[in-house]
Amino acid sequence: MADDRSSKRPRTTSGASEKSTCDDARIVALESENHALRQQILRSDAENGRLRQQLQCQGDHEVLPVVTIRPTVDLSRLDTGLVTHIVSFLGTSFELHNLALTCKSFGWQQPATGLDLSLVEEVARQVVCSGRNDVDGARTLSPCVRGTTTWLSVLRESEHPLKFDTLLGCGIEHINERKTSVRTGDIVIDDIFTVGAEIVTAVASNYVMESGIHYAEFHIAAGDPFICIVRPMPNLDQSRYANDNFSFFAVSLCDDFLAERTVEWGTGNVHVCGYYCKNGQMSWTNWDGGEQFGVDWEGMEGCETGDTVGMLLNLDEGTLAVYSNNRRLGVMKDGLSGSYCWCTTSVGESALAIERCHPPLA
CATH class of the missing domain: 2.60.120.920 (SPRY domain)
Structure with missing residues (x-):
């Protein structure tokens, strides 16, 4: 009968060899990945250095033109009553006077809007006639209609009364x-x-x-x-x-x-x-x-x-x-x-x- 102990011998050498081969392959892959990362870092450093040199060179970079856009508002699209109501919150005749100087839509008579007066004059008329400034609007209406004075001047007088009383x-x-x-x-x-x-x-x-x-x-x-x-x-x-x-x-x-x-x-x-x-x-x-x-x-x-x-x-x-x-x-x-x-x-x-x-x- 033949001796078969050799067939029953553990195969330890072959298993260790396979494990060693896998570890070597993984090491090689990691080294390759690290090398790629180092190359990427080197390229990034080079790019950063090039950018720093460009920033340090005065006058060598092109200056982009600055474009200013002026927004415009078409006041004709706004309801006149709404604008008049908003303007009525201005506190004094001096503020209304400054508003009248900003554009024609506020300071000039605009028949197309349905107002017989300019927007500023209409606001001044409303303030005077409301009695908020202790001015008799009915008494001053006649000279205003005749054009001998303005509602803005009447409002100004009401704010700063100065008379020989x-x-x-x-x-x-x-x-x-x-x-x-x-x-x-x-x-x-x-x-x-x-x-x-x-x-x-x-x-x-x-x-x-x-x-x-x-x-x-x-x-x-x-x-x-x-x-x-x-x-x-x-x-x-x-x-x-x-x-x-x-x-x-x-x-x-x-x-x-x-x-x-x-x-x-x-x-x-x-x-x-x-x-x-x-x-x-x-x-x-x-x-x-x-x-x-x-x-x-x-x-x-x-x-x-x-x-x-x-x-x-x-x-x-x-x-x-x-x-x-x-x-x-x-x-x-x-x-x-x-x-x-x-x-x-x-x-x-x-x-x-x-x-x-x-x-x-x-």
Whole structure:
């Protein structure tokens, strides 16, 4: 019987050899993959280096042109009532005025839209007629229709009321219903201190200036009035002086004025200061012995009938400057502080109007 132990011998050598072959093949595959990754990294590094060199070379790269596209809006496609409603949320006449200057669709009359007025004028009309600004829209409608004024100007007036609401002395009256113009008697005199001449005063007491910058224009229609600033005296009895001459420069009335003093006057020493239209001289007083009358100042000029005198009160700097027909003459008085009102004092025949507006640019 043949010995068959050889057939029963374990085949360990062949199995180990096959496993070793598989491991070698896997190692070779991994090495090949790592080599490919290293090559890819090298190519990436080379590309990054090339890009860095391009960025470092000033002027070697091409600059792409910048194209600006201006968006346009066809306002004719929007409902007029909707646009009017949106514009009505603007707060002031100044904002409406700026809007009117932006394009014709807002500032010009557009019959095709069904509005008899421009969009801005229509919004101003609605605000005025609504009574939001305490303006009688029915009273101002007639002059607006006649073209003598605009709804925007009426709105502006309602926002910044400036009128001679206090008349002191005899022989003075308002020229218009808005109380922005006054006139005095027909007495003709040669000198402001002529005995027997009527001296009267009109005050814009509804507009008290306590801080900031304020500008008003006075349109001279006749005479040579004083244009002044004066302390507010809301409790001054107008009826007491209805039949007499009245001036804030009258020495006999100083005690009456000082009795009306309030904390708003502050500690300033100038209670009334005026510009004499005839020759441009300045006068001021504190109603207690401190005073100067007929003072010359740098830039001083008089004015004539038909001229417009501008007064710029700067309470931040404490100065009062004078303009003549939109031309700045100079600072007439400094050292001002506390609260003031605009006023005018006339001797004999005179007529003038007051208007609040923006100061001239020059």
